[in-house]
Amino acid sequence: MILPKALIFDVDGTLADNERDGHRVAFNQAFDEMELDWCWSENFYGSLLKIGGGKERIRYYIESNGATVPNWVGSEEQLSQFITGLHRAKTAFYCERLAQGLIPLRPGVLRLLTEARAAGVRLAIATTSALPNAMALVEQVLPDGDWFEVIAAGDMVPAKKPAPDVYCLALEKLGLVAADCVAIEDSPVGTRAAIAAGLKTVVTVNGYTAGGEFDGASLVVNDLGEPELPFTVLAGEVGESRYVDLALLRQVHSG
Numbered sequence: 001m002i003l004p005k006a007l008i009f010d011v012d013g014t015l016a017d018n019e020r021d022g023h024r025v026a027f028n029q030a031f032d033e034m035e036l037d038w039c040w041s042e043n044f045y046g047s048l049l050k051i052g053g054g055k056e057r058i059r060y061y062i063e064s065n066g067a068t069v070p071n072w073v074g075s076e077e078q079l080s081q082f083i084t085g086l087h088r089a090k091t092a093f094y095c096e097r098l099a100q101g102l103i104p105l106r107p108g109v110l111r112l113l114t115e116a117r118a119a120g121v122r123l124a125i126a127t128t129s130a131l132p133n134a135m136a137l138v139e140q141v142l143p144d145g146d147w148f149e150v151i152a153a154g155d156m157v158p159a160k161k162p163a164p165d166v167y168c169l170a171l172e173k174l175g176l177v178a179a180d181c182v183a184i185e186d187s188p189v190g191t192r193a194a195i196a197a198g199l200k201t202v203v204t205v206n207g208y209t210a211g212g213e214f215d216g217a218s219l220v221v222n223d224l225g226e227p228e229l230p231f232t233v234l235a236g237e238v239g240e241s242r243y244v245d246l247a248l249l250r251q252v253h254s255g
């Protein structure tokens with residue numbers, strides 16, 4: 001059994017549990033600022049998470065809920081312009097929340113990154129999120145910078161998750177093939193993308209994704225766990241392991 005050469009992490013929901021109290025709140029702040037009578041409740045936002053990407057989520061909401069848009073929005077070009085402006089405002093609010101330290105890392109993330117880095121296992125990101133949002137999260141929640149040598153973000157590829165594109169881009173930038181790597185995801189949409197790219201995938205669920213379909217995942221756990229805070233295994237074999245570490249990822253990779 002050999003170690004994976006790289007670990008490819010999803011960002012939102014995986015590195016940090018940031019959808020409910022991060023992205024969702026920032027969307028609502030942007031709606032207020034733009035004087036829209038829209039409000040995404042915690043429950044409703046969960047149903048919108050099947051749409052990857054903030055701009056795509058706004059568009060889907062307008063089209064499927066008949067949400068009121070400003071009077072000046074008539075043509076498709078104006079709609080795109082409106083969504084881009086609204087998403088820009090949301091990004092600013094989101095980055096503000098990150099800077100306030102309101103979004104902590106999930107259990108086990110820093111431990112696993114530290115172990116991987118010390119062992120020479122390369123680290124990459126494959127996210128649906130816009131590049132500035134992914135960078136802001138990494139810079140705010142991880143100490144000492146430069147953890148990830150590759151960041152592949154939603155706006156860099158033609159199709160967002162569940163398409164495999166962003167994982168394929170991460171592999172291309174790493175110069176590796178899927179069989180060399182393991183992906184860490186939190187959502188059904190993200191897991192489908194990683195598996196479609198040919199990656200062995202470990203899923204760490206959160207409040208929004210627990211109970212989702214993770215067909216093809218090698219392992220599904222409640223979080224990465226810590227020595228003093230073991231994970232709960234929802235699917236897959238972990239032997240004696242009590243948290244996700246390189247020894248367990250070696251098994252996943254070879255499985």
Ligand code: XBP
Pocket residue numbers: 010011012013019023051052053054055126127128129130131133134154161187190
């Ligand atoms: C999750 C997403 C994102 C965020 C919003 O991305 O679907 O759309 O909810 O981010 P992932 P943006 O789990 O793949 O990191 O507003 O930046 O699009």
Ligand code: MG
Pocket residue numbers: 010011012013014185186187190
């Ligand atoms: Mg995610």
